[in-house]
Amino acid sequence: MTNIGIVGTGVISGTYLDHLAKLPGVQVVAVADLDVSRAQAIADKFPGIRALSPDDLMTDPDVDIVLNLTIPAAHAPVHRAALQAGKHVYGEKPLAVDRAEAEPLLKLAAASDLRIGCAPDTVLGTGTQTARALLDRGDIGVPTAATASFVTPGHELWHPAPEFYYQAGGGPLLDMGPYYVTSLVTLLGPVRRVTGRAGRAHDQRKVHTGPRTGQTFGVDVPTHVTGVLEHESGALTTVLMSFDVWAARLPRIEIYGTEGSLSVPDPNAFDGTVEIVTATNRDWAEVPVAGGYAGAGRGVGVADMARAIRLGEPHRADGALAYHVLDVLESLLEAAAQDQPVDVASTVVRPAAVPLGASPEST
Known part of the structure; x- marks a missing residue:
């Protein structure tokens, strides 16, 4: 234990x-x-x-x-x-x-x-891992592009002390971007170059819930970031991360390949429905679970690491992956500030897939 x-x-x-x-x-x-x-x-x-x-x-x-x-x-x-x-x-x-x-x-x-x-260890659940299994077996051919979108009007609507979301280390890109980019690296591999733009709609925000309702606070970071990630594989991902959007109808993550497309569920959740369209079946169809820790919740990455330590094996949600994701996100902000593409200095090996029926005690 x-x-x-x-x-x-x-x-x-x-x-x-x-x-x-x-x-x-x-x-x-x-x-x-x-x-x-x-x-x-x-x-x-x-x-x-x-x-x-x-x-x-x-x-x-x-x-x-x-x-x-x-x-x-x-x-x-x-x-x-x-x-x-x-x-x-x-x-x-x-x-x-x-x-x-x-x-x-x-x-x-x-x-x-x-x-x-x-974190995030959400990518170890059945949602992202089912999409990973389909990609690895070639169900949509060679992945060539993807989209990733997260938009909200802001965390101050529900969090009683939201200031840290708008300080260094926060903002939509560093707050929610790790879920999306970790999932994208798990699915498509590491990123070698980025380009982007960033801005913010408000310099001040207001707390909407809890004992401090009505208090205002300053915004120190960009709250709307968009850009393109160029993966080492050659695939291109278009990203949009925002705390400035009241409502939108956008896919969380979609992957586009030479023989079809995948709809990937919310990377902030462990499960969810994966859907596929192929060249021979042009209607979206739900696919059965094909990988991942079933019933997983926050902490499964800790259990996966504990198992790996006991067995002397690599763990999946590791520091190298987290560093590469941070490098990608910071590079995207630099690209926006410099108005030019930025090469991502780090790289990482895709973590091992979580096979169907796996347990963090035994895999």
């Missing part, structure tokens, strides 16, 4: 706690937060989980993997503290707010023989 210690007990921690309790091979033994009362409230709800300070959790001998659920600006410092304490670490996306923070983490982990894992 691999023991998990969670740092950061905000909104997303409840989802992780619920799903990790259902997964084989892992158990949460401790939680920590700068607000000690929040950590204690979780410990009071879950027998067997202790509330600790962040420093004490890092040095606790019972903790094998630190699960970092802090805000983006704290991802790199908490990762670094965990690695320096001799712990493997898995975190929410992005890996860090930029490449300058992220790259030393990979070097530190490698030098310490420790693992870094990073």
Whole structure:
């Protein structure tokens, strides 16, 4: 059994706690937060989980993997503290707010023989993995292009403390882009060049829910980004990520090949319907599940990493993949700012597919 210690007990921690309790091979033994009362409230709800300070959790001998659920600006410092304490670490996306923070983490982990894992692990579910299985067996021929779209009027409509979505490490590209680009790299392989444009509709936003309703806050990052990703395979993906759109009818992800097209479900979910059109069947048809962890939820990437550590094998939602995704996203913002294409310096090997019927305990 691999023991998990969670740092950061905000909104997303409840989802992780619920799903990790259902997964084989892992158990949460401790939680920590700068607000000690929040950590204690979780410990009071879950027998067997202790509330600790962040420093004490890092040095606790019972903790094998630190699960970092802090805000983006704290991802790199908490990762670094965990690695320096001799712990493997898995975190929410992005890996860090930029490449300058992220790259030393990979070097530190490698030098310490420790693992870094990073969300999103949604790509390990049956939605993206079914699409991956169809692509790998050639159901739509050679993939040549794709589209990826996420639009919303803004997270302040539902989140009671939304400021971090509009600060460094946030914005639609770094907040939601990791789901889409991780899925695209899983499906089509790494990206070698990007071009793009970016802007924002508002310099100020207003909180719409919770005790701070009506308060305004500043916007520091682009809130509408569009561009093209050129994959090493030659496929071209058109992306649109926005916090400035009230409504739109756009596909989440579609893949276009020489012999057909695939409709891929929301990469922010683990499952969903995959549909296909081929040269011989011109009507969209739902395809049966062909891969992925069935019934997966947030935390399956942690369990996949824990299994890989036990077996001495690569894990799928790893630091190299997260770094490449961050590199692609940051390069896209640079391309928009510089008004010219930008080469993506990093590359990565597509993670192993999750076969049909797999369990994170045994694959």
